[in-house]
Amino acid sequence: MSGPVGAARWALLDAVAITGRDISHWVRRPLPVVVTLLFPVMTVVLFGYLLGGAIDVPGAGNYFDYLLPGMFALTMAFGVEATMLAVITDAAKGVTDRFRSMPMASSAVVVGRCSADMLSSALGLLVLVGCGLAVGWRWHEGWAAAVAAVGLLLLLRLALLWLGIYLGLLSKDPGAVIAVQILVWPLGFLSSAFVSPQTMPGWLGAIADWNPLSATANAARELFGNPGWGGDSWMAEHSVLMAVVWPLVLIAVFAPLSVRRYQRLSR
Amino acid sequence: MEPTIFAQGLRKYYGDVPALDGFDLTVPAGTVCALLGPNGAGKTTAVRIFSTLLRPDAGRAEVAGCDVTARAAEVRRRIGLVGQHAAIDEILSGRQNLELFGRLYHLGRRGARNRADELLERFGLADSGGNAVSTYSGGMRRRLDVASSLILAPSVLFLDEPTTGLDPRGRAEVWDMVRQLVNTGTTVLLTTQYLDEADQLAGQIAVLNSGRVIAEGTPDKLKARIGGDRIEIVVDEGQDLAVAGAALAAVAGGRLEIDTRCRRLSAPVADRRRALYDAVRALDVAGVRTEDVAIRRPTLDDVFLHLTGQSREESLA
Numbered sequence: 001m002s003g004p005v006g007a008a009r010w011a012l013l014d015a016v017a018i019t020g021r022d023i024s025h026w027v028r029r030p031l032p033v034v035v036t037l038l039f040p041v042m043t044v045v046l047f048g049y050l051l052g053g054a055i056d057v058p059g060a061g062n063y064f065d066y067l068l069p070g071m072f073a074l075t076m077a078f079g080v081e082a083t084m085l086a087v088i089t090d091a092a093k094g095v096t097d098r099f100r101s102m103p104m105a106s107s108a109v110v111v112g113r114c115s116a117d118m119l120s121s122a123l124g125l126l127v128l129v130g131c132g133l134a135v136g137w138r139w140h141e142g143w144a145a146a147v148a149a150v151g152l153l154l155l156l157r158l159a160l161l162w163l164g165i166y167l168g169l170l171s172k173d174p175g176a177v178i179a180v181q182i183l184v185w186p187l188g189f190l191s192s193a194f195v196s197p198q199t200m201p202g203w204l205g206a207i208a209d210w211n212p213l214s215a216t217a218n219a220a221r222e223l224f225g226n227p228g229w230g231g232d233s234w235m236a237e238h239s240v241l242m243a244v245v246w247p248l249v250l251i252a253v254f255a256p257l258s259v260r261r262y263q264r265l266s267r
Numbered sequence: 268m269e270p271t272i273f274a275q276g277l278r279k280y281y282g283d284v285p286a287l288d289g290f291d292l293t294v295p296a297g298t299v300c301a302l303l304g305p306n307g308a309g310k311t312t313a314v315r316i317f318s319t320l321l322r323p324d325a326g327r328a329e330v331a332g333c334d335v336t337a338r339a340a341e342v343r344r345r346i347g348l349v350g351q352h353a354a355i356d357e358i359l360s361g362r363q364n365l366e367l368f369g370r371l372y373h374l375g376r377r378g379a380r381n382r383a384d385e386l387l388e389r390f391g392l393a394d395s396g397g398n399a400v401s402t403y404s405g406g407m408r409r410r411l412d413v414a415s416s417l418i419l420a421p422s423v424l425f426l427d428e429p430t431t432g433l434d435p436r437g438r439a440e441v442w443d444m445v446r447q448l449v450n451t452g453t454t455v456l457l458t459t460q461y462l463d464e465a466d467q468l469a470g471q472i473a474v475l476n477s478g479r480v481i482a483e484g485t486p487d488k489l490k491a492r493i494g495g496d497r498i499e500i501v502v503d504e505g506q507d508l509a510v511a512g513a514a515l516a517a518v519a520g521g522r523l524e525i526d527t528r529c530r531r532l533s534a535p536v537a538d539r540r541r542a543l544y545d546a547v548r549a550l551d552v553a554g555v556r557t558e559d560v561a562i563r564r565p566t567l568d569d570v571f572l573h574l575t576g577q578s579r580e581e582s583l584a
Contacts, residue, residue: 010373017370025358028399094354098415101318103343104371266322 011105018112019119022086026120036082037124040075041131044068047194048135055195061227068128068137069149069220069228070193073213075128076157077184079121080164085177086113087168100265110258114161121157125150140225149223152243156216159247162254169261192217196228197236209235212246219243269332271296271423271454272317277326279312279478286312288478290326294456294471296422299449301465302458303571304475310458311351313475314427317456318348331422347416347424351431353408354415355400361411362387362396368415386414390444406437413444424448426457430464442467462567472567474574482574490565492573498542499533500550501559508532514553518545536562 026033044067052063090096099109139146167180188194190208197208208214209231218239221229235242272294279287287309294300302310315321316328319339328335331345355364362383369379387396390410400408409429416424426445430438445455445468459465465472466486474482474489482489498519502511505527512523512532519534519542526532536542539562550557 013373014371017367021356021359021367024363025356028360029358092352093357094350094352095356097320097350098348098354098368099371100320101343101346101348102368102371103340103373108371266320 007105011107011111014105014108015111015115018108019115021112022116023119033120036078036120037127040071040078040124040128043074044071044128044131044135047071056199057196057227062136064132064135064137065226066196066221066228067194068132069224069226070191070213070217071132072125072128072153072220073156073191073217074184074188074193075124076121076153076216077160077187077213079117079124079157080160080167080184081177081180082120083113083117083161083164084168084171084180085174086117087165088171088174088177091169091172092174096265106262110165110262113165114158117161117164118154118157122154125153137226139223141223145223145225149220152216152219152223152240155244155247156212159212159250159254162251162258166254166258166261169258169265187211188213192228196231197233198231206233209233212242212250215239215242215246269296270294270329271331272300272456273327273329274313274317275327277313277316277328278324279309279316279321280324285478287316287323287326290475290478291480292473292483294454296454297449297452298471299445299455299457299469300471300473301469302456302473302475303460303462303465303567304458305460305575308475309478310475311427312478314348314425314456314458318346318425319343320348344419345422347413347419347421349409349413349416349424349426349429351427353412355408355412357401358399360397360399361392361403361407364400364411364415365418369418372418374418382418386417390414404437405433406440409433409437409441410444413441417448421453423454423456426455428458428460430459430461438464462571466567474571476575482570486567489567489570492570495565496536496539496542497533497563497565498536498546499531499559499561499563500546500557501529501531503530503556503558505530507555510553511550511555511557514549514555515546518542518549530558533563539564 048064048067052067055063057063057066100106167176190204191211191213192208193213197205197214200208215235218229218236219242221227222240229239230236270293272292274290274292277287277290278285290309290313292300302313304310312321316323317330317335319335319342322336330342333341333345335342356367359367365383365386366379369382370376374382387393390413392407392411392414395403395407400411403411429441433441445457448455457468470485472484472486472489473480482492498515500511500515502508508525508527508530512525515532515534516523519536522534524533543560543562547560550560
């Protein structure tokens with residue numbers, strides 16, 4: 001088979017094979033997957049039950065109702081380190097070089113990485129939704145709005161996936177993943193994930209408002225009908241719009257950077 | 268014979284540092300060529316250019332008749348690459364690795380499975396095919412790594428330091444494997460720091476230093492460059508050295524070297540078999556008792572030190 005149709009078919013089959021490789025990883029080594037799935041659940045329990053009593057929810061309400069959309073967004077950010085680690089490991093083991101020396105579609109490595117990571121994030125989201133339902137969180141605006149919220153959350157994940165790929169191609173040292181693991185936390189705290197930016201000092205609140213995590217978290221709150229969305233800043237008022245714009249901006253920056261970085265491997 | 272691997276004037280710089288600096292090579296089809304050189308000589312850079320992983324800054328490289336930059340996709344269908352690290356997935360089983368690569372070589376699901384079976388059998392991994400690669404020994408990993416490179420039965424195989432980090436048994440396994448491959452007509456380019464490895468496996472050796480081939484030829488030809496065989500005698504008693512020297516001088520031509528501390532004599536010989544016979548007889552007639560009599564061929568270590576030592580002096584000058 002030849003021509004563009006044949007090439008596209010091979011690119012698809014190659015991407016399926018690469019995705020299948022990651023799924024085989026989960027089956028053969030389930031522990032890291034379980035930890036990744038349960039860590040956000042632990043965080044919800046920790047913040048909800050231990051700290052939640054001391055936190056004021058804007059407009060009064062259950063803290064879990066406020067926290068869950070924030071944790072959904074933060075869980076999408078946790079995915080960066082998984083993507084990055086996978087990219088670094090393949091490069092360090094020479095697997096990336098083997099792929100590059102094979103007559104396969106070069107897009108397949110990235111597309112396969114994307115689909116495997118999106119699958120695992122969707123699974124993580126599902127587990128966290130289950131956890132939320134168990135602690136009393138609900139959505140109130142119907143299925144369509146809820147699905148839209150999930151869509152925005154996964155869009156954020158897709159954007160951060162490109163960030164993860166870029167960081168993975170940039171660093172050769174698995175130790176860099178630890179730095180990202182740590183840095184995710186201040187990024188998470190400096191957003192509306194745990195507390196409303198309105199409770200922060202003005203300048204800090206403004207930074208938190210501009211955090212892409214806040215946009216997605218607030219948009220999810222709005223679409224799920226949970227408290228805490230909206231506010232007096234422009235960013236806070238347009239969170240659904242920003243939850244689309246921010247990820248698109250991140251993709252527009254990091255996807256070309258990653259592609260260029262990948263091509264530069266042959267320089 | 269048509270060359271299967273060809274390079275002319277290859278140059279590759281990392282910043283200002285030349286990794287390859289006018290690299291030329293011609294390897295005929297169905298032969299084994301060893302790139303021999305110290306760390307940083309440019310061996311890996313050359314292999315990475317031939318296997319389409321790196322673009323040269325200047326010069327031309329062809330593999331199986333295809334230019335490596337202009338027709339990279341065609342080159343990739345004809346080569347196998349075994350890098351310095353075993354490029355296999357640690358979490359997957361050996362079989363899963365081979366099936367994954369088989370599918371990426373577009374053999375289809377069933378085709379990939381059948382090919383995996385064949386290769387596991389051929390490389391003695393049939394019993395451990397279902398186990399995770401992380402449980403494999405170094406030699407087993409290397410065999411799986413090579414098997415993964417042979418899925419399409421490539422006409423050219425690149426082996427970048429295939430035995431680095433292996434124990435003697437793993438090394439012997441890899442050597443056997445390379446010999447089998449050559450019997451099936453595969454052209455092999457291997458890099459090594461081990462001189463005996465090049466001597467054992469390769470019909471042609473290119474000695475690399477500072478990004479350039481400084482000597483090339485068969486192992487025998489390279490050895491001949493620093494002189495041929497020598498006869499070496501170690502006598503029992505130091506006072507016999509003079510008598511032994513006279514006896515040796517009569518049978519071996521050329522200049523005699525005497526090491527009194529080790530009670531050793533040596534001299535170049537033209538015909539190694541004849542020289543040994545004559546020397547033993549002459550020593551017997553002279554009544555000299557010997558601890559050791561041997562014909563020593565120069566090793567590749569000698570060649571290598573001779574060549575690189577020389578060029579090191581040149582670069583210092």
